[in-house]
Amino acid sequence: MKKLLSFCLVALFCAQAAVAVTDPAEKRVQNLVKQKMSVEAASVKKTPFGLYEVVIGRQPVYVDADVKFVISGHVFDVVTQKDLTQARIDELSFINIGDLPLKQALVTKKGNGSHVLYHFADPYCSFCKQLEKTLVTLDNVTIYSFVSPVLDSQEMVARILSADNPQKAWRDWMLRAKEPPKAKTKAGNDWMKANENLVNRLSIDAVPLLFFKDGLRLEGAVSKDEIEAKFKTLYP
Numbered sequence: 001m002k003k004l005l006s007f008c009l010v011a012l013f014c015a016q017a018a019v020a021v022t023d024p025a026e027k028r029v030q031n032l033v034k035q036k037m038s039v040e041a042a043s044v045k046k047t048p049f050g051l052y053e054v055v056i057g058r059q060p061v062y063v064d065a066d067v068k069f070v071i072s073g074h075v076f077d078v079v080t081q082k083d084l085t086q087a088r089i090d091e092l093s094f095i096n097i098g099d100l101p102l103k104q105a106l107v108t109k110k111g112n113g114s115h116v117l118y119h120f121a122d123p124y125c126s127f128c129k130q131l132e133k134t135l136v137t138l139d140n141v142t143i144y145s146f147v148s149p150v151l152d153s154q155e156m157v158a159r160i161l162s163a164d165n166p167q168k169a170w171r172d173w174m175l176r177a178k179e180p181p182k183a184k185t186k187a188g189n190d191w192m193k194a195n196e197n198l199v200n201r202l203s204i205d206a207v208p209l210l211f212f213k214d215g216l217r218l219e220g221a222v223s224k225d226e227i228e229a230k231f232k233t234l235y236p
Contacts, residue, residue, distance in 0.1 A: 025065070026052065032067040049075070058092045060085055094215045095202060102144055104194050106167045111140035115231045118211040119143055120204055122150040123157060123173055128208040130221040132174040137224055145170065148195040150207050156180070157195070162188025 021027045026044045029052045033041045042055040051062040051071070062071040074085040100118055119135070121128035135143060147170055149157045156173075162185040163169035172178035199205070210218045212230055 029054070029063065029065065029067060033063065036067050037070070047075075053088070055088075055092065058089060060088050060092075090216055093217045095211060095217075097211060097213060097215050100144070100146075100211075101194070101198065104191065104198065105144035105146050106170055108135075108143040108145065108167065109141070110138065113140065113142040115141045115235055116213050117141060117143045117227070119145040120148055120150075120199065120207050120209040120211075121145060121174075122148060122153050122207050123160060123170075124151045124153045125207050127221040129174050131208040131210075132171070134221070134224050134227070136171075136175070138227065146195050146198060147192075148199045148204070148207070149192060150199060150205060154192060154196065155184075158184045158189045158192040160188075161191040 021030050021041075021044050023046075026046060030041050030044045033039065033044070033054055039056050042057070043053075044055075045053050047053050047062070051064060053060050054063055059072075062075070063069065074083055076083055097118065105118075115138070117135070117138075121131070135141075147157055147160055147166075159180045159182060160166055160169045160173060162183060163180050166188075169180040173180055206219065208219075208221060210222065210227070212218075213234055218226060218230065
């Protein structure tokens with residue numbers, strides 16, 4: 001049990017604010033989850049297949065009414081062939097793109113710029129560097145990159161954003177390991193703090209992270225094929 005619970009918790013990328021549970025049966029399950037699993041459920045709801053969906057962070061798991069059993073994995077509707085768990089994860093991962101402060105992003109435009117990406121990355125993240133190499137191969141894109149201190153990189157982020165050309169300083173560091181200037185400016189430091197506040201507000205604590213115009217995300221150093229497959233659904 002401890003191994004299973006540890007797996008569930010490690011799998012989380014960010015926390016969700018708790019939703020008030022009012023149904024007595026669901027409230028009972030929420031309390032049992034806290035008592036037996038030592039975690040706070042963001043939400044609890046009865047499913048059509050007899051179990052309770054318990055959301056921890058952004059990850060749904062399933063429990064019985066007495067929280068004697070926990071199921072971690074994906075549930076499929078055999079009739080519709082729909083992955084119910086993935087649909088729920090997508091729903092929990094959604095953000096309102098219109099709320100993003102684009103003035104805080106570094107902007108890259110290639111070709112006609114018609115395909116838009118919103119990109120969160122940290123300069124000390126090796127997977128972010130891997131993704132950066134993929135992003136430069138995309139055509140007809142506009143990429144809004146929020147350079148953010150997710151990995152205790154406040155100093156480096158401030159240095160990059162203090163450079164005369166922050167976009168170039170970012171690419172030089174991520175693609176060529178060329179150090180940005182050591183001098184920091186007040187404007188660069190304020191920019192770093194604004195981006196730090198943004199990732200905290202969005203509960204982003206793992207990067208790299210891409211958002212698309214529909215508010216859904218791709219996590220990790222995804223491939224060019226994965227990004228372009230998503231573009232095809234958004235820009236037919």
